[in-house]
Amino acid sequence: MKLFKSKLVLSLVVAGISSALFTACVSTQNETSSRQNTSVIAPSEQVKPEHKYVVYQVFTRLFGNTNTTNKPWGTIEENGVGKFADFTPTALNAIKDLGVTHIWYTGVPHHAVINDYSAYGISNDDPDVVKGRAGSPYAVKDYYSVNPDLALDPVNRVAEFEALIERTHNAGLQVLIDIVPNHIARNYQSLDKPAGVEDFGVSDDTSVEYARDNNFYYVPGQDFKVPAALNGYEPLGGEAHPLADNYFAESPAKWTGNGSRRAQPHFNDWYETVKINYGVKPDGSLDFPTLPEGFAQKDYQAHFQFWAQQDVPDSWVKFRDIALYWIDKGVDGFRFDMAEMVPVEFWSYMNSSIKMANPDAFLLAEIYNPKRYRDYIHLGKMDYLYDKVDFYDSLKPVMQGKGSTDHLVSIQNRFADIEHNLLHFLDNHDEQRIASPEFAGDANKGKPAMVVSATISTSPMMVYFGQEVGEDGSEEMGFGDPSRTTIFDYAGVPAHQRWMNDGKFDGGKLTNEERQLRDFYQRLLNFTISSDALMGDYADLHQVNRSANYQTYTDQQFAYARYSDSEKLFIVTNFAEVKTPKISLVVPANVIADMGLVDGQYRLTEKLYGEYQSNLTVINGQGLLDVELAALESLILAVE
Known part of the structure; x- marks a missing residue:
């Protein structure tokens, strides 16, 4: 359902x-x-x-x-x-x-x-x-x-x-x-509370809708009614149960967890819960x-x-x-x-x-x-x-x-x-x-x-x-x-x-995929959890490359730099389900300067698989690196 x-x-x-x-x-x-x-x-x-x-x-x-039974509405057994x-x-x-x-x-x-x-x-x-x-x-x-x-x-x-x-x-x-x-x-009852702790609502004045130190809001003079079911819903899938009788004793009714003030909440309200009062008046x-x-x-x-x-x-x-x-x-x-x-x-x-x-x-x-x-x-x-x-x-x-x-x-x-x-x-x-x-x-x-x-x-x-x-x-x-x-x-x-x-926690039954x-x-x-650069600075590379590489770099790619004193990364992702053409990724001069790089050529190593290598070329303070990404591929390229 x-x-x-x-x-x-x-x-x-x-x-x-x-x-x-x-x-x-x-x-x-x-x-x-x-x-x-x-x-x-x-x-x-x-x-x-x-x-x-x-x-x-x-x-x-x-x-x-x-x-692995997975019977709808199945019991714990x-x-x-x-x-x-x-x-x-x-x-x-x-x-x-x-x-x-x-x-x-x-x-x-x-x-x-x-x-x-x-x-x-x-x-x-x-x-x-x-x-x-x-x-x-x-x-x-x-x-x-x-x-x-x-x-x-x-x-x-x-x-x-x-x-x-x-x-x-x-x-x-x-x-x-x-x-x-x-x-x-709705049926809050603490068996294990420490000595001196009082359950929610025990000292509430239930004759009023609101009091500052009441734990709940009330609908005085009205009893709670189970919400009318939608789409043929029945508790436990229709299985007989001594308490499944469309009745729950709550008098007076309390406001429902999502704020409904009705004695009979809607089925799509959080009807199994009651709202806590934190000292916010009904107005x-x-x-x-x-x-x-x-x-x-x-x-x-x-x-x-x-x-x-x-x-x-x-x-x-x-x-x-x-x-x-x-x-x-x-x-x-x-x-x-x-x-x-x-x-x-x-x-x-x-x-x-x-x-x-x-x-x-x-x-x-x-x-x-x-x-x-x-x-x-x-x-x-x-x-x-x-x-x-x-x-x-x-x-x-x-x-x-x-x-x-x-x-x-x-x-x-x-x-x-x-x-x-x-x-x-x-x-x-x-x-x-x-x-x-x-x-x-x-x-x-x-x-x-x-x-x-x-x-x-x-x-x-x-x-x-x-x-x-x-x-x-x-x-x-x-x-x-x-x-x-x-x-x-x-x-x-x-x-x-x-x-x-079966409790080995070794992936022994996983498919290859x-x-x-x-x-x-x-x-x-x-x-x-080990990268220094990921706790460092961020620089956007997306906007400049959407302009500079408008034919090859689309809104299905996303690129940025992350860097610290000890680690400098260029991260390029491809959300498309097809391979990209070669992208000559531009790294603006202000980003190159912030990363502390000077003119020259830098070897880049891919950090997840270690298989992809490229070079960053910096000329007149601006960087350029060529990348091609397979479908749904991401590259985390580190400056060596």
């Missing part, structure tokens, strides 16, 4: 959701931010790492599953499930050898699931408010515990995750997990202190000290304590879901507290509004934001053969001051797989985009598990669309399973 709606469609088509709150909140925050940002923003206080980071996102439930224990030292070393520095274990916090864990004291979840059989990882039920599906022994599930943290660190990798601050599961006005003038230029210590003197809404404290709980357990950072649906002032409070506990914590936010990027970096103290809107969204049509690389030039210019903070990706759990027919139909079409994404800036690069072997996401498993690997149901991931090779693709990723990512 075609029931998947991406978060971008459901939330950042923000005007399309029934959330006057969010619209008003953003408007108010923008006014606040523009008032604070009248002076020139200083560069990010963040100290850049010595080399680039590469994040490997794994959907934890799917990673280690060797079961029928389709299998991966475990924390599947991340063996062998598996982790193979991930590290791919060229990875951080693993984002997606779906770790205990979220609503259909599998019966009542024997362990866990309440059963209602299929009427759970998406899929395995549940959405973004409907968290207990923030102080982990998904029992992932444990060999559900009683020891937290200890098993702690052991995984230790194994990951022993492999030389950093650990990231999700925090979903905007919404939680969008803010019921908490705002940051003083000039705080965009202040460091996280100053932000922490400011909030230490303020009275903040209860939800702020709850989420801060959740983050610090996991930092204390050794988690190295977080991916924050739909961060822009939460006030930027909260992020100042939250992230400054995290940084006080671990100054090196890696803080990544899912943000889709480029106009607010700088607010969430400078005021919200985020390290990294998704670079989806603009960069990914411009690369995707190029990969599909219907876009132009010309757009990338203005994007680079527009975000030059925050380029380090904009994480790049081509695959993730929300996006279509590159190899899916709905996207590009061939994983090789992602190769030039991978080179550009990984080398154009100093920012981290993210790879989604299975991307490196051409996973196409074609399985229709229940709740969700093919083209995206399911995040709602139990499944095996075929191409990834061939690499996993899949093996070659992974080899490409391994070469590129390892170069990415």
Whole structure:
């Protein structure tokens, strides 16, 4: 059933959701931010790492599953499930050898699931408010515990995750997990919360729509109603279940996670979740202190000290304590879901507290509004934001053969001051797989985009598990669309399973094409994390060559230089599915001067495969090098 709606469609088509709150909140925050940002923003206080980071996102439930049944709506017994224990030292070393520095274990916090864990004291979840059989990882039920599906022994599930943290660190990798601050599961019940911690909503005044220290918004006098299904949808695919009765007890009804204020949300709303109240009134006005003038230029210590003197809404404290709980357990950072649906002032409070506990914590936010990027970096103290809107969204049509690389030039210019903070990706759990027919139909079409994404800036690069072997996401498993690997149901991931090779993690069952693709990723990512030039300067070569080589260099090629004192690179990519004619690539005099090159001839070595060699000729301060690129080929040429 075609029931998947991406978060971008459901939330950042923000005007399309029934959330006057969010619209008003953003408007108010923008006014606040523009008032604070009248002076020139200083560069990010963040100290850049010595080399680039590469994040490997794994959907934890799917990673280690060797079961190939893939029955739609299949149970955990029928389709299998991966475990924390599947991340063996062998598996982790193979991930590290791919060229990875951080693993984002997606779906770790205990979220609503259909599998019966009542024997362990866990309440059963209602299929009427759970998406899929395995549940959405973004409907968290207990923030102080982990998904029992992932444990060999559900009683020891937290200890098993702690052991995984230790194994990951022993492999030389950093650990990231999700925090979903905007919404939680409708049936939130924490069994493992520390002493003195109160569950969300326990002390709320439910007789009013809003109170500052309520954790939720309410629809007083109305009970929650399960949304009317679309397209013949039935929970669990129509399988009989004692709780699948089109009823879920919630009185009064709470606002839904995407901001819907209706007691009966629409089926395309995030009906399995409820929205958290951060002290934003229903009219969008803010019921908490705002940051003083000039705080965009202040460091996280100053932000922490400011909030230490303020009275903040209860939800702020709850989420801060959740983050610090996991930092204390050794988690190295977080991916924050739909961060822009939460006030930027909260992020100042939250992230400054995290940084006080671990100054090196890696803080990544899912943000889709480029106009607010700088607010969430400078005021919200985020390290990294998704670079989806603009960069990914411009690369995707190029990969599909219907876009132009010309757009990338203005994007680079527009975000030059925050380029380090904009994480790049081509695959993730929300996006279509590159190899899916709905996207590009061939994983090789992602190769030039991978080179550009990984080398154009100093920012981290993210790879989604299975991307490196051409996973196409074609399985229709229940709740969700093919083209995206399911995040709602139990499944095996075929191409990834061939690499996993029954737990050997050696690629023993890959096809030759899949093996070659992974080899490409391994070469590129390892170069990415070792190159000095990729943490250095950038110079555009595209515009001048579109003019100087208009017959041979088209908007299906893209070229630029990256350089440092110790390494100088020329990177040329071909997005076309045909070989280019010879291109006499022009390197302008100002770039040659910035790179510290003088007149003469320089030998160039290709860094990924070491097979291609060319020469750079500099005459009267201007450079020229001849290149020919095969279909979908990229060259990373280093000056010897």
